[in-house]
Amino acid sequence: MKRLILLGAPGAGKGTQAEIISEKLNIPIISTGNILKKAMRDGTPLGLEAASYVNSGVLVPDPVIIGIIKERLNESDCENGYILDGVPRTIAQADALTEMGIEISDVVSLEVKDEIIIGRLTGRVVCSECGATYHKVLNPPITDGICDKCGGELITRSDDSEETVLKRLETYHETTEPLKDYYLEKGKLTLINGDQKITRINEEILESLGVQCE
Helix, strand or coil: CEEEEEEECCCCCHHHHHHHHHHHHCCCEEEHHHHHHHHHHHCCHHHHHHHHHHHCCCCCCHHHHHHHHHHHHCCHHHCCEEEEECCCCCHHHHHHHHHCCCCCCEEEEEECCHHHHHHHHHCEEEECCCCCEEECCCECCCCCCECCCCCCEEECCHHHCHHHHHHHHHHHHHHHCCHHHHHHHCCCEEEEECCCCHHHHHHHHHHHCCCCCC
16 A cells, blocks of 8 residues: 655646556545645534634644544545645644554655756746646647646746745745655655656656556
């Protein structure tokens, strides 16, 4: 069973690789943001608690977030493994996962230099309708400004401005990157060069997981 965490700076390619791995291994991507919204929408006890914080304009505490994640991981589609997306982002969250009995089998960190990340994110555009991601230079749409998949308008996200990207990188280095040493000490970390072709990155990830590539 693969219980996987993908680490890496914003724009390192975690989302792309998570989608490929999810399809190849037939395991779900557990997105913190999505399950938090669903729990609040469904009115579960933890969802209602989370909503009280969100409605007050404050961050949802780690124990509540981890509790909602644990509820999600108890569902049947997670029996053969899962990929965590958006958590842990801090060592405190990693500790909370362990304390609640959520054991991670593998941690993969996509290593990409900051200057490459900046180039990737400031050139990124996303579909306003379906959320598909493109890059003005590296992965342009067939028709400029139009999504190949649904025909929606492509826009630049506000958090992809250079100033915002620099702040996001600073936050990553300060709060999330220390997780590499945390999981290295537990013997669960593999570093992968994220500045390669998507297919090659995926091959190296699967090899690190002991999965035979086709």
